[in-house]
Amino acid sequence: MATLYLASGSPRRRELLAQIGVPHITLIASIDESALPGETANAYVERLAREKALAGLATLAEAGDACVLGADTAVVLDGRILGKPTDRDDALAMLAALSGREHEVLTAVALAAGGRCETRVVASWVRFREIARSELDAYWASGEPADKAGSYAIQGLGAVFVSRVEGSYSAVVGLPLLETAEMLAGFGIPCWQHLG
Numbered sequence: 342m343a344t345l346y347l348a349s350g351s352p353r354r355r356e357l358l359a360q361i362g363v364p365h366i367t368l369i370a371s372i373d374e375s376a377l378p379g380e381t382a383n384a385y386v387e388r389l390a391r392e393k394a395l396a397g398l399a400t401l402a403e404a405g406d407a408c409v410l411g412a413d414t415a416v417v418l419d420g421r422i423l424g425k426p427t428d429r430d431d432a433l434a435m436l437a438a439l440s441g442r443e444h445e446v447l448t449a450v451a452l453a454a455g456g457r458c459e460t461r462v463v464a465s466w467v468r469f470r471e472i473a474r475s476e477l478d479a480y481w482a483s484g485e486p487a488d489k490a491g492s493y494a495i496q497g498l499g500a501v502f503v504s505r506v507e508g509s510y511s512a513v514v515g516l517p518l519l520e521t522a523e524m525l526a527g528f529g530i531p532c533w534q535h536l537g
């Protein structure tokens with residue numbers, strides 16, 4: 342069986358892969374996350390996931406039978422990509438824009454091995470209730486928004502803002518587990534390995 346590497350610094354992605362019983366080794370592969378001029382959100386997350394997987398593969402001295410997984414998540418509102426906030430003002434502006442509205446969450450997964458690289462993009466929709474100004478300040482002070490796309494975490498304190506989710510909950514957190522399991526199977530890597 343191929344050895345799976347996860348090209349990600351995200352603790353959420355490590356936990357999600359572990360949740361479905363897929364052993365892996367974490368790699369750190371840094372890439373430039375800026376969007377290209379005119380690039381759609383869909384094309385953006387797919388490109389970043391692919392670049393993370395390929396950059397991860399390139400760090401391995403001996404690629405052998407290695408398979409590298411890269412992923413990227415973006416929140417999309419009115420066609421605008423909301424990535425991780427640069428600072429407090431940026432986070433509060435994002436959360437105020439998301440307040441009382443529905444937005445799309447796009448997560449792309451890429452698997453690279455040998456000369457092969459496959460990608461999938463999963464779309465989900467999340468609706469927020471109205472958020473009060475005082476809640477925005479308190480939420481920022483919790484530290485949770487700082488490293489999350491769209492400045493919130495559905496799996497954390499941010500859950501109190503979420504009135505509705507349609508699509509893949511695990512994709513919103515950072516890795517669509519159904520689609521990831523299907524893709525891994527195509528590379529000969531099964532899930533539930535902890536069951537023997």
Ligand SMILES: Cc1cn([C@H]2C[C@H](O)[C@@H](COP(=O)(O)OP(=O)(O)OP(=O)(O)O)O2)c(=O)[nH]c1=O
Nearest residue numbers: 349350351413414489490493494495513514515
């Ligand atoms: C919307 C949302 C995002 N997120 C997180 C998932 C990702 O870690 C992050 C989006 O940023 P990404 O750039 O996709 O990922 P990352 O920089 O954290 O990790 P890496 O590129 O090394 O894989 O936001 C949540 O944890 N919960 C949520 O509800």
